[in-house]
Amino acid sequence: MRLRVFHARTATLALSAVRDALGEEAVVLSTRRVGGGVEVTAALDLAEPELIGPGPSMEDAPPELVRHNLAPGLCASFAGTDLTQALAARLHFMPLPEDRPILLVGPPGAGKTLTCAKLTVRAKMSGQTPIVITADGARAGAVEQLAAFTRLLRLTLAVAAAPEALEKALSAREPGQPAFIDGFGCNPFNEAQAERLHRLIRASDATPVLVLPAGLDAEESAEIGRAFHLLGARHLLPTRLDMTRRLGGVLSAACVGLALTEAGIGPQVVHGLQELSPAWLAQRLAAGPQREIAS
16 A cells, blocks of 8 residues: 655646546545645555665766765666766756746746746747736836836736736737746745636736745745646746856655746846757756856
8 A cells, every 4th residue: 555645825726736646546545724724635546566666866867966965765766877868857847838928926036027027028029929918916017017028018007916807918819929927926835825816817818937046945935836846837937047156945845746948147137048958958057157057
């Protein structure tokens, strides 16, 4: 029998995590309220014995990763013939989706507004006319910061903090037209804030992209990534890769099921995003931020 404990903000999210991890045959043994959410204990009967090998050790870990403050077990899981191949085997890399609006989500101060400006400028420079919306009506200066860019680009900025307003702002979107939504700074462990974000995601039918600054504690990054993953995020866009020396937090967050897309590599709005690939990330992990990495 395989026994696992799941934590989530609500019972619905916890049960969804049970199904994703153990399948429809899982049996829920107990459910109880814990600080900040719900704890569900579930089990899965196995017809065949489950054999768990010794697994990789730190001696197998690529030497380039040792200084990036990954947990030993996670660091060793990247063992491979070389770092590029190990990253390709362990992580998912995926471009930003183009068929749905993009909702930038993440904790306060992650760089969502600047990332929204970068995406908007890139779309405009490619000849497109994106829809730009901010759902952050609480942070001082947030609206004006993004409006400064949209004015220069001769675009209209919609302020839509409520789900109904966000849905209305997107109603004029034409098929294939880019739409970028600057989400509010969300604490995913706060039930009210998580519920508000969940309503925005449903109202916009957008793809939530987690914007997370590099340089955070690796385990903290993994917990934040897991919380936003439960809320619907499937893509990870790390920021501050131009100045961060250790990227254990980025790798740890990606390992919870988030696909790496692009990364913020500086404060400049034009050319301030870098598409991530196993080869580029391997060079960045080995070189540190001082050396410029070729695209």
